[in-house]
Amino acid sequence: ASRPRTARRAAAGAAVLAVLAGGGLYLFSDSSDGRSVSAKDGQTAQNRVQALDASTAALPPSASPSPSASASASASASAKPSASASSSAPPSSSAPEPSRSAAKPSPEEKTAAPAKSAPKAAGPGGGSLGQQVTALVNAERAKAGCSPLTENSTLDRAAQGHSDDMAARGFFDHTNPDGKGPGDRITAAGYSWSTYGENIAYGQQTPASVMDSWMHSDGHRKNILNCSFKEIGVGVNQAPGGPRWTQVFGAR
Numbered sequence: 001a002s003r004p005r006t007a008r009r010a011a012a013g014a015a016v017l018a019v020l021a022g023g024g025l026y027l028f029s030d031s032s033d034g035r036s037v038s039a040k041d042g043q044t045a046q047n048r049v050q051a052l053d054a055s056t057a058a059l060p061p062s063a064s065p066s067p068s069a070s071a072s073a074s075a076s077a078s079a080k081p082s083a084s085a086s087s088s089a090p091p092s093s094s095a096p097e098p099s100r101s102a103a104k105p106s107p108e109e110k111t112a113a114p115a116k117s118a119p120k121a122a123g124p125g126g127g128s129l130g131q132q133v134t135a136l137v138n139a140e141r142a143k144a145g146c147s148p149l150t151e152n153s154t155l156d157r158a159a160q161g162h163s164d165d166m167a168a169r170g171f172f173d174h175t176n177p178d179g180k181g182p183g184d185r186i187t188a189a190g191y192s193w194s195t196y197g198e199n200i201a202y203g204q205q206t207p208a209s210v211m212d213s214w215m216h217s218d219g220h221r222k223n224i225l226n227c228s229f230k231e232i233g234v235g236v237n238q239a240p241g242g243p244r245w246t247q248v249f250g251a252r
Contacts, residue, residue, distance in 0.1 A: 130151070155231055158182075173200075182248065193251065203242070231252075
């Protein structure tokens with residue numbers, strides 16, 4: 001049976017909300033004060049990143065463009081994360097979906113046509129932008145002793161669809177304006193998951209810069225270095241005001 005979930009928002013730091021196998025709900029905070037803020041906060045910050053996995057709903061960071069208390073002190077000066085929200089839980093086929101309601105994922109509702117996504121042009125590292133991100137992810141995973149992730153076209157569709165939707169409807173969040181979360185998107189795309197994760201980012205211009213932001217943010221780094229994940233999809237929309245990046249991780 002589905003369990004109700006609670007969305008928490010972090011100001012000046014990261015909140016980690018984990019739903020454990022026994023049904024317990026725990027909130028950890030590595031911010032300076034861990035206070036909750038309203039759902040409308042943090043909509044205009046540039047160069048932002050967010051991370052989410054199957055056990056939680058994570059929402060936008062604060063509007064400050066500087067690194068929050070949750071980002072590593074060694075974060076680079078370019079495309080720094082302003083804040084992050086993340087979660088981690090053991091893989092479980094019965095883990096609750098991170099949507100705002102207790103209902104099981106349903107197919108996405110039709111919306112206005114998304115802003116046109118620029119072609120995934122080859123960059124200095126070779127391959128599409130998504131392929132470059134995947135290569136950088138696997139390089140970091142190798143250092144941590146994790147197996148490489150395999151590119152998955154179904155997860156690519158889920159990731160690209162979310163990047164396009166954020167550009168089209170002008171939001172930056174794991175949950176879209178219709179209340180659909182990553183679990184809804186991944187399931188609707190046709191991926192039968194046992195566990196999954198999602199990272200998003202906004203404003204970084206290259207695969208290297210977005211990966212630098214994610215790797216200097218604890219929640220995003222945990223998703224990237226989660227050895228339970230086996231496959232990855234990457235989406236990027238380069239409409240004005242972007243780029244908007246989405247990483248989707250999964251295992252079946």
